Amino acid sequence: MEKGANILELINQKRIDGYKYLYANFYPSLCSFASSFFKQNDLVEDIVQDVFIRLWRSDSKFNSTRALKSYLYFSVKNACLNSIRDNSKLSDIDFSSDKEIQTIVLEDKSIEQLLIEEEFYRQIHVAIEKLSPERKRIILLSLEGFSNKEIAEELDISINTVKSLKLRAYSVLRKELSWSVLLFLIKMMK
Amino acid sequence: MDRFKQIDKIVKLLLIKRERALTEHEQETLNDWVNESEGNHALYDDLMDETKIPRKLDDLVQFDQQKAFREFERVAKQTKVRKLYRNAFKYAAILIPFVIASWLIIQQNREVKETPIATVVSEIGPGSSKAILKLADGSVVDLEVKKDLIADLDGIVVQNGPKEILYSSQETPQKHEEIQYNEIQIPRGGEYLLILSDSTKVWLNSETSIKYPVAFASNVREVYLQNGEAFFDVKKNKNSPFIVHTSKMAINVLGTSFNIRAYSDEPELTTTLITGKVSIKQLDSDQSSNLLPNQQASLSATGIAIKNVDVNKYIAWKNGRILFEDNTLEEIFKDLSRWYDIDVEFKKPASRQLRFSVDVERYENLSQVLDILELTKKADFNIVENTIIVN
Known part of the structure; x- marks a missing residue:
């Protein structure tokens, strides 16, 4: 706010x-x-x-x-x-009928x-844009349905690195998105 | 504009649904929208399909906002120059002192930049939403982990979110035979928002613990701030006064917002009133004093003292800022060590009393804060693991 x-x-x-x-x-x-x-x-x-x-x-x-x-x-x-x-x-x-917009x-x-x-x-876009390029890539791949193992192969990094990058990325995303959600909850209660 | 309110509401519910299960009420609102039309239903299915997100984001990135902004900036500056020129005389009179002041500041900064300052090696991140919930039966829940916790305690629904825990009574409050207490503990490096069953909001700072009833009795609302700092925004209820008990005093309110700082390792206990009216009663004494907005009561060994203050300084933490005005380094590090979960070591005792002003975002890394302190050249710092050494 x-x-x-x-x-x-x-x-x-x-x-x-x-x-x-x-x-x-x-x-x-x-x-x-x-x-x-x-x-x-x-x-x-x-x-x-x-x-x-x-x-x-x-x-x-x-x-x-x-x-x-x-x-x-x-x-x-x-x-x-x-x-x-x-x-x-x-x-x-067709505008000839001049319908209500x-x-x-x-x-x-x-x-x-x-x-x-x-x-x-x-x-979602605004929140994801705030991530580092590496984390962004991992989030996008995982949203597309790739498993941690597949992502690790694709990016040529270890599966543990994928896991930890993903965890960090999700926590940043949650932080970004949650603020508006939190405000919303408070407003709903009034 | 009202149409947009509905749009915002649906979007928020859709976003929340990605994070946790919706409450019954939320789910109903969302269902109403989904069932309104086949189109809504199809859109809902689309939006809940995660695999569609990357493609949509690709579409968005195609539109180069940076390029568009540069173009806008060019056009905007032309219009601004024209406006400025019209008022040139007026502006000049206002601007001259600022120009002189900024020149002085630049000169000062230049000096600072030339002197080498200690580099901060490791990054220490800020605190975040963390809390431990202790239920009436003694069981303990880590709220940072159980983000989707929803429980029914005797007719009161408890719901944990990303940054807050919410108690809500679905039906009209009834007399509960026996009051059940829950307790929240915020560790160092943590903060949380607690929303009590009467809709009173309590922002909890690091290293704080509070005990409160799951549902309040009908004639009085009592909570116990056992240690730490909390900001209260109390729901008005003439028939049921709200009392905050601390180790040394009780604060009696009707409906108001205020900040209490009652750390057991600090000599003073302060209450800062933002709006409304509260009365403060010292334990083991009949002395009681009323507080008006923008006043602060400090309780120390010598009794209660009341003074007028700039409240912003005392509630900055709740507004997401770290704000000090002419505070000693000792006071500053007391707060920083709680929020960043660090220890502090003063090489020379005299440096504890150095005075500084700081104003930064609470969610910045520690190095940002230290940089500001170092700029004054009065002190420099080394970080060894989680200890800050003040040279």
Whole structure:
């Protein structure tokens, strides 16, 4: 929470270091979210970049990280839909019926489902990015279903090294992820 | 915005589910969402499939956030320069003293850098969430190991998480015939959050032990801080005062937050009040004193003394910081040795009384803290195994 509050202040005061944090934490996930609307990566990155620059130039202030997060995702969504409207050949979404935006279904997923998916992977991504390259590699291999023995062979290290690297990596991950989870538990009780 | 609240809630539950079993209530909330639609069900299956994580992360890494940020920085600086120029006059007046001050600091630092300082060889990591739970029947549980412990004690559900242990009463409190006590001990290098059955939160610092009822009696809530330091955020309940007993005094509260430091190896016992009101009663004496916010009561051999303090200094540990302002090296190392689980040896007794200010993250390695102390050139340190030698 402390950390969250500080970041918010940095963002509200238009401080570059606050934006550095925003990029590291949100840029890839916002791009991935935008690419649900169309598949051209360069266009997607332009849209997200534009959202950040507009935020920088605006007078928007946020009183919670959720408000900020909500602003980012929904700005990206709106920018995507506008862009599709302008170049309707890029996408096969049909705007002629002028349906409510909320009901647009992308790859059979609703906006809510997309956001849950992106947020879930975003938090794991941010936590894993904090690991050393070695630990990161081991975690990814083990998530893919490789056994300790297979990982040891793949990386040409001893099975005990794999075990201890994995243990350390998981404890770091847990530390990263647990803070938000802990705050959540406390909030649930109120 | 409310839509995002629901999204956050589901994401948190999904992440928790990867770590431990969900409580009944959590599972129900998640099930409600899963059963809402077939799409939700399919998404749930997808997200719980670990083998999909590496591919998704690969997708995310493709988007080069560092490159994008550099580009953003370029654009952002242009806008900022324009804004700055407009207010140049105003800013200049404010900035000049800072420029002079920073020049002075840079000069000072330059001097410091030229003198060789002792290098710290081994890294000593910070403390972490560790605790031992002693149940009423005398059995003992290591909470660091049993992260997914969930138990039902007489209608109270006890649940251990990564950093906290939570007691929650599902039904309205009923009269328990006999009060059952649990006890938590925090070792050196540990900390933990205890949430009592009335929702009162107690942050526990290293080398601390506390005894408390699993469920409180209906007319009074009493806990026993046997040793150490704890921060209390007490749930308001007019009909049931909350009393913290320590070896030398009792603190009586109605609903408030405060910090108690009562290490048995320290001469003073202090209570620092953040919000609300508490009254303090010395044992074996009728003397009792009221404390207002931002006041601190110190109990020593000479009795209770009350003074106004900057509370931040005293609750920094709970907020994840190591904060000292003009403290002696002896005081500083007393705290550091508990948190980093180290011993300290002073080569010259005089260096115990040297004064320092420190402000760093509590979760940094010890070397970070020592570096700051060494920068002042007043002291340098060697680490031999787990002992810090002050030269």
